[in-house]
Amino acid sequence: MGWSTEFFQQGRHKALSFTDMDHFVDAFMCGYFGSMDPNNLLRMAWKWQRGDVSRDTGGDLAAALARVTAKMLVMPITHEMFFPPSDCAREAALVIGFPLVTLAAPGLFPDTQISPHDLDPALCLALGNRPWKFSRNGEELRLQPQGRLRSNSGTFLAQSAVAGAGAIQVPSYYGSQDCAKRRLIQLFPD
Known part of the structure; x- marks a missing residue:
């Protein structure tokens, strides 16, 4: 097993x-x-x-x-058949308190002071059919990604974001290594 x-x-x-x-x-x-x-x-x-x-x-x-x-x-294992990343990402997204991060390649958004309201849905890649959610000071914003890629794989989306295909909102374990190597940046760290 x-x-x-x-x-x-x-x-x-x-x-x-x-x-x-x-x-x-x-x-x-x-x-x-x-x-x-x-x-x-x-x-x-x-x-x-x-x-x-x-x-x-x-x-x-x-x-x-x-x-x-x-x-x-959540610690999925890429080449393991019982807990693959796609299942873990889908289930983690259903947990209310699970941290989601919004990531993009450096330079995708030249203005470093971007806010969630400034995001163009066409530059946002979708993890399944889940809308993006942002919350600050009691205000909630929902955005439905309309980018050219949609996937159930957070790993694939992170790789696509590194390549400059768009921004992603994924569970925090995706893209963490790319952030550490500065291939991705977190858009809204607070």
């Missing part, structure tokens, strides 16, 4: 010093899971299968995630 199809297709086990797939399965998978009580593994699988956060909201995932008020850190 947890290994992506790409892991196997691209032979990534070799980067971990395993000579072939049989060696990986025998030395790692059996070595790791073999010492575990099979009943514990079955119990963990049972809990995972039934770990439905929407159970108390009649199956409404959006309503269930909107109830979350705790601070959270």
